[in-house]
Amino acid sequence: MLHIAIVEDNEVDTGILLENLHQYELDNGCSFQTTCFPDGTSLLEKYEPVYDVVMMDIEMPGMNGMDTARKLRELDPSVCLIFITNLAQYAISGYEVDAIDYILKPLQYFQFSTRLDKAIRICGLWKERSVVVETQSSLVRLPLDEIYYVESEKHYLTFRAKRGDYRSRGTIKSVVADLPQETFARCHASYLVNLEYVERIDRKQVLVHGKTLPVSRACQKSLMDAFTRYLGGKRGW
Numbered sequence: 001m002l003h004i005a006i007v008e009d010n011e012v013d014t015g016i017l018l019e020n021l022h023q024y025e026l027d028n029g030c031s032f033q034t035t036c037f038p039d040g041t042s043l044l045e046k047y048e049p050v051y052d053v054v055m056m057d058i059e060m061p062g063m064n065g066m067d068t069a070r071k072l073r074e075l076d077p078s079v080c081l082i083f084i085t086n087l088a089q090y091a092i093s094g095y096e097v098d099a100i101d102y103i104l105k106p107l108q109y110f111q112f113s114t115r116l117d118k119a120i121r122i123c124g125l126w127k128e129r130s131v132v133v134e135t136q137s138s139l140v141r142l143p144l145d146e147i148y149y150v151e152s153e154k155h156y157l158t159f160r161a162k163r164g165d166y167r168s169r170g171t172i173k174s175v176v177a178d179l180p181q182e183t184f185a186r187c188h189a190s191y192l193v194n195l196e197y198v199e200r201i202d203r204k205q206v207l208v209h210g211k212t213l214p215v216s217r218a219c220q221k222s223l224m225d226a227f228t229r230y231l232g233g234k235r236g237w
Contacts, residue, residue, distance in 0.1 A: 002123065006036045007043050007056040007068065008084065013105065017055060017084070020112045027113070040068025049076040049132070049141040052123040053116075055103075058085040069097035078130070078141065080119040131178055133159055133166045140166055144183060148209045150175055150192040160211075185226035188216045193223075195230040 004021065008014045014036055021032055037043040040056070040063040054072065058065035069081060083094050083102040094102055100122060101115045131147075133140045146162040152172040159166040172192055176184070179192065187193050187206045197209040203220060206213050215223060 002030070002032050002052045002120065003050055004032050004034045005043060005051045005054045005056075006034060007040060007054065007060070007065070008036070009038055009057060009060045013057070013084070013107075016107050020107055020109055021116075023109060024113055024116055039063065040065065040071075043068060044071055044075070047072070047075050048139045049079065050139055051076075051079050053080045053082065053119045055082045055084055058083050066093060066097065069094075069099065073097050076141070078143070080122050082115055082119060128180075131175075134168050135166050136168075142166065144179065144194070145196065147194050148197050148211070149194060149213065150179075150184075152190045152192075181226070182230065185223050186219050187223050188214045188219055195227055198227055201227060 006014055006017050008017065018034065018036075021034060025031055035051075039060055043054070043056075056065045056068065060068075063071075065083060065085075069083075072079070072081070077098075081094070081097065081099040083099050084105060084107075085102055086105045088102070088104060100119060103112055103115050129145070130141050130143050133142055140163075142159060142161055142163070148160045148162075150172065151158045151160065155169055155171070157168050157170045157172070157175055159168075172186070172190065176186065176192060183196065184192050184194055191213050193206060193208050193213065198206060199209070200207040201215065201224060204215055206215050206223065
């Protein structure tokens, strides 16, 4: 299910967006969970990166769509952003905030559906390349290529990543199922490493982004095999 946020101060236009989303669901056999916000401030309050697509009007009282989008990017660099506007020249500035497209008012279903098709394709790729980590205070969407390794201690996981460390409840077994085996491999019962950041492996240790982690006897062969396959894939062997 795709999670969509609509940021629109005009109730009539919000209703039209919802009608178009419903028609898209019927045409494509999919379903959306949609949340509507009357302005940018209400979207940004207590924002958590649970949305796949944000559809946002540019011309709104108070904080306009462009200013909202700039603040949104600080909180969520990767959500698919589509601007809704009366004038195309306003939407041209969307590249500044990595908007994927814009839709002109009054909405026409064909234009709307093609833009949503594009967003769904991008969202699918993004979901394959990220994981959502639920910490004690928030939800964090971590790109896979920013995770160095995952550490398990009792019933908690710590994701060591470029942006910092994120702790959540869970087990290594559960996170293994969420991360691609071609990129991540276990080196120990308590560690899952990103092969992109492996610098050296021997029988007892693996160096991951400057951090030395233990290699258990049970994981020695599978780790070496995974690393060899990973290097071969990167070099086109």
